[in-house]
Amino acid sequence: TSIGGTTIKTCHKWANNLVNKDFDEFTIDERGGKRSDSFWDCCPDLELEAKQFVYQECSKTEAAFTVETLARFIGQRFYELNNLKKIDQQLVRSVESCRLDLRRFRVKLFSVTANRTRA
Numbered sequence: 001t002s003i004g005g006t007t008i009k010t011c012h013k014w015a016n017n018l019v020n021k022d023f024d025e026f027t028i029d030e031r032g033g034k035r036s037d038s039f040w041d042c043c044p045d046l047e048l049e050a051k052q053f054v055y056q057e058c059s060k061t062e063a064a065f066t067v068e069t070l071a072r073f074i075g076q077r078f079y080e081l082n083n084l085k086k087i088d089q090q091l092v093r094s095v096e097s098c099r100l101d102l103r104r105f106r107v108k109l110f111s112v113t114a115n116r117t118r119a
Helices: 008-020 023-027 044-059 067-081 095-104
Strands: 108-111 115-118
Touching: 044 067, 067 095
Parallel strands: none
Antiparallel strands: 108 115
Protein backbone atom coordinates (compact mmCIF):
# COMPACT_ATOMS: atom_id res chain seq x y z
CA THR A 1 0.00 0.00 0.00
CA SER A 2 1.37 3.50 0.67
CA ILE A 3 2.90 5.88 3.19
CA GLY A 4 1.72 9.41 2.54
CA GLY A 5 1.70 9.68 -1.25
CA THR A 6 4.60 7.25 -1.69
CA THR A 7 4.37 3.49 -2.10
CA ILE A 8 6.12 1.24 0.40
CA LYS A 9 8.41 -0.03 -2.38
CA THR A 10 9.55 3.53 -3.14
CA CYS A 11 9.98 4.32 0.57
CA HIS A 12 12.13 1.21 0.97
CA LYS A 13 14.26 2.21 -2.03
CA TRP A 14 14.89 5.70 -0.61
CA ALA A 15 15.55 4.36 2.90
CA ASN A 16 18.06 1.91 1.41
CA ASN A 17 19.78 4.74 -0.49
CA LEU A 18 19.98 6.82 2.69
CA VAL A 19 21.34 4.03 4.90
CA ASN A 20 23.55 2.03 2.53
CA LYS A 21 24.68 4.46 -0.16
CA ASP A 22 26.09 7.93 -0.50
CA PHE A 23 24.05 10.76 1.06
CA ASP A 24 24.59 12.84 -2.10
CA GLU A 25 22.80 10.19 -4.13
CA PHE A 26 19.90 10.41 -1.68
CA THR A 27 19.63 14.20 -2.00
CA ILE A 28 20.31 14.42 -5.75
CA ASP A 29 16.59 14.01 -6.53
CA GLU A 30 16.02 17.49 -5.06
CA ARG A 31 12.31 17.01 -4.52
CA GLY A 32 12.16 18.36 -1.01
CA GLY A 33 13.75 21.20 0.81
CA LYS A 34 13.66 24.88 0.16
CA ARG A 35 11.89 25.71 -3.09
CA SER A 36 12.10 29.50 -2.89
CA ASP A 37 13.21 32.29 -0.60
CA SER A 38 11.09 32.88 2.45
CA PHE A 39 9.63 36.28 3.23
CA TRP A 40 12.38 36.89 5.79
CA ASP A 41 15.11 35.95 3.28
CA CYS A 42 13.88 38.84 1.13
CA CYS A 43 13.42 41.28 4.04
CA PRO A 44 16.04 40.54 6.74
CA ASP A 45 15.96 44.11 8.11
CA LEU A 46 12.22 43.91 8.50
CA GLU A 47 12.62 40.65 10.42
CA LEU A 48 14.89 42.40 12.92
CA GLU A 49 12.40 45.25 13.27
CA ALA A 50 9.57 42.77 13.79
CA LYS A 51 11.52 40.99 16.54
CA GLN A 52 12.27 44.32 18.22
CA PHE A 53 8.62 45.32 17.98
CA VAL A 54 7.48 42.04 19.54
CA TYR A 55 9.94 42.27 22.43
CA GLN A 56 9.04 45.92 23.09
CA GLU A 57 5.32 45.18 23.07
CA CYS A 58 5.74 42.13 25.29
CA SER A 59 7.84 44.01 27.84
CA LYS A 60 5.10 46.57 28.49
CA THR A 61 3.31 46.27 31.83
CA GLU A 62 -0.10 46.23 30.19
CA ALA A 63 0.68 44.07 27.19
CA ALA A 64 -2.29 44.19 24.81
CA PHE A 65 -0.26 42.62 22.02
CA THR A 66 -1.93 40.30 19.52
CA VAL A 67 -0.68 38.38 16.52
CA GLU A 68 -2.76 40.67 14.34
CA THR A 69 -0.87 43.65 15.80
CA LEU A 70 2.37 42.09 14.55
CA ALA A 71 0.86 41.39 11.12
CA ARG A 72 -0.26 45.01 10.79
CA PHE A 73 3.15 46.31 11.94
CA ILE A 74 4.95 44.14 9.37
CA GLY A 75 2.61 45.34 6.62
CA GLN A 76 3.03 48.99 7.56
CA ARG A 77 6.84 48.75 7.69
CA PHE A 78 6.97 46.71 4.46
CA TYR A 79 5.16 49.44 2.56
CA GLU A 80 7.30 52.17 4.16
CA LEU A 81 10.61 50.41 3.46
CA ASN A 82 9.71 49.66 -0.17
CA ASN A 83 8.12 53.06 -0.88
CA LEU A 84 4.85 51.45 -1.89
CA LYS A 85 1.31 52.65 -1.44
CA LYS A 86 -1.13 50.23 0.15
CA ILE A 87 -4.20 49.85 -2.07
CA ASP A 88 -6.26 47.29 -0.14
CA GLN A 89 -6.67 45.92 3.38
CA GLN A 90 -4.87 42.65 2.67
CA LEU A 91 -1.98 41.86 5.02
CA VAL A 92 1.55 41.43 3.66
CA ARG A 93 2.13 38.56 6.09
CA SER A 94 -0.86 36.51 7.23
CA VAL A 95 -1.84 36.20 10.89
CA GLU A 96 -1.07 32.47 10.69
CA SER A 97 2.44 33.17 9.36
CA CYS A 98 2.99 35.74 12.10
CA ARG A 99 1.93 33.16 14.68
CA LEU A 100 4.66 30.86 13.33
CA ASP A 101 7.09 33.79 13.39
CA LEU A 102 6.38 34.29 17.08
CA ARG A 103 7.35 30.68 17.67
CA ARG A 104 10.59 31.26 15.76
CA PHE A 105 11.16 34.41 17.83
CA ARG A 106 10.59 32.22 20.93
CA VAL A 107 7.61 34.19 22.18
CA LYS A 108 4.79 32.36 23.93
CA LEU A 109 1.21 33.52 23.63
CA PHE A 110 -1.05 33.44 26.64
CA SER A 111 -4.78 33.86 26.30
CA VAL A 112 -6.34 34.90 29.60
CA THR A 113 -9.05 37.42 28.82
CA ALA A 114 -7.33 38.88 25.79
CA ASN A 115 -4.54 37.65 23.59
CA ARG A 116 -1.70 38.80 25.86
CA THR A 117 1.90 37.73 25.35
CA ARG A 118 5.03 37.44 27.41
CA ALA A 119 8.53 36.68 26.17
